[in-house]
Amino acid sequence: MDRIAGIINLDHEQDMLDELTYFRCGAAVPFGGRYRMIDFAISNMTNSRIESVAVFARRKYRSLMDHLEQGKAWDLDRKRGGLFILPPDWNDPTDISRGDLQHFHNNIDFINRTLADYIVVSGSQHICSINYQDVLQEHKNSGADVTVIYKKVDELYPEHQRAHKLDIDEDNRVTGIHNDHSNTNVYMDMYIIEKDYLYELIEKCIAHGCAHFFLDGIKAKLPEININAYEYHGTHAMINSVESYYRNSAKLLNADEHDELFKDDAPVFTKVKNEAPSNYTETSHVSNTLVANGCVIEGQVEDSILFRGVKVAEGAVIKNSIIMQRCEIDSDAVLENVILDKDCSISSGKTLIGAPEKPYVLAKRRTM
């Protein structure tokens, strides 16, 4: 088996989830009842037997660092390799790099020191369950310089506007990378590349004053470099807005989508909170809902997602909503099409109703 090292590059990800990204980067946004967005990216690496992962963080990473700790939850507390959270504290007086190349340049030791021959680079906005060993096999068979991963989506949604799309010929070779919003081959911000070649491209990019490694180092080099396209077939969600977050969260209530994301042989790992099992009382009425542990439910919950430690008092009604960790919903409160960030409390009898296409979002620790 070939060794692969992973880089999770958050440098160019914009924090577009409104209230949910006021205090944290997109990668640290809670998702799916007990996870954070970045859990899916890291778990894919762990499940692909990647034992060395660097996270290029740029801003609002306090909550991310708190979540990741030493990487123990992902089996990345290793003597050799492991998890490296790399925030921007750089002091090289000769540094002329810009953009995410600052990250590549100042953390070049990570690439130099790893025993891996290949590097997988991923963002955190594409939720999926992918095995990079399979991608590597195809990459090696293709003889390409770089293999980029894409999803052929059934329908284009607004979130895909910001994604790059791929033109692909019959040999799976990429012939164009662009933003044309009629092409359904959505580039998933993931590629695999040989370590030595990555190193060479980084040097070139810095020498030419580039500020975006993928766009300037790879996309701009088409067609002189051979880019192979790997089609990912599983469940996929691109999340870069409140609207896409809300719609794709609801998809998890579908059993098939759920099973494709949470596979028995490729579990999604996250920080453990040691909550008790959730408690449903005599008055609870729960339907079509995902519930994490530590909840106490006395009221009515439909078509919703409850994160860990949520309390729903008797008489409260929650519909089509996402309620994050430790929120408390008091008696007879009504919530519909709402996203509550962590630690919110809704007092007795309050009503909050958002639009089905645009949920009402309440920022962390608010009381209504």
Next chain:
Amino acid sequence: MKNKECVAMLLAGGQGTRLKSLTKQIAKPAVYFGGKYRIIDFPLSNCTNSGIDTVGVLTQYEPLILNDYIGIGDTWDLDRKYGGVSVLPPFMQAEGGGWYTGTANAIYRNLKFLNQYEPEHVLVLSGDHIYKMDYNAMLDYHKESGADATISVIEVPWEDASRFGIMNTDEEGKVTEFDEKPENPKSNLASMGVYIFRWDVLKQYLIEDAEKANSSHDFGKDIIPALLYDYKKLMAYTFEGYWKDVGTVDSLWEANMDLLKRDPELNLNDQKWRIYSKNPNQPPQYIAPQARIRKALINEGCRIYGTVDTSIIFYGVHIDESSVVKDSVIMPDVKIGKNVTINRAIISKGSVIEDGAVIGDPSPDSEITLVADEGSVLATSFATST
């Protein structure tokens, strides 16, 4: 290295035969409880919450799952550079060796383990009970009273007192007499199987006991009576709170049902006294539109399409449409098909209950039905108590 003030020794070698097939393949302390825990999570979490960071776990019967579960102790924050958790199985040595012959013998055989920490006090625990207890408060009481040994006791109803080891005490709490399962109890203070000894005293009595040919090498039967006989100072420490012996199928079922009461005595959601448990990495539980849930504890990784009433559901359990689970405990990874009816039962880990099966007797006071590990129950077979 600095010596440890108090080292805990957890007796986890028992088979627990009264739990029937639940302990056919695992030791009693590894038996599941409360939707996500194993019994041993309670004493180990109590240790870590009480600031006791050195614990020897004495294993003997079916240790595989227990050893794997304890691992390096990180689940309970007991992975320490000096101290932490140590699994202590019986071993061979130059002068023979062999199985542990009793609870006192198990500790005696591990004098070397205890000597390396030079403790002032040794806390002896058993892996049979469900309770949350601050051992540090008991240690303070033990030190202040200057006792040679302190035994934790709990008031039990008088009519039940003859089922326990009963401590008779004077008005200052000094133990004057110890009656193992007395017919006519003089007190209702039952021993909880939690002891703190001064290590120098315990060491001496363990060595003397080991030389007695007719001793059963048991704390309750031999060590405590010997201390009393020599007028050593034994104090009773009265514990108030939830404490339950889960040594039988019925009591294990009852203790699970206790969690479903309104404001249960044993609060598992207490952030200040968490009960830690190994995490199985499961996604959130899914409650389907047709599911009906009333009075239940449900863990992650479950999928509920049927009806759950007054039951405890461990992780990874699937309950299909039109099935009804009532007054029952469903252990991890059980798959329950369609149109199944389960009443007053404990379904062991990994069992498969096929469509249409009927398990258990709904009448109150009927015996609790037990389906064995990885059992398979077909629609045609009516499972009764095993």
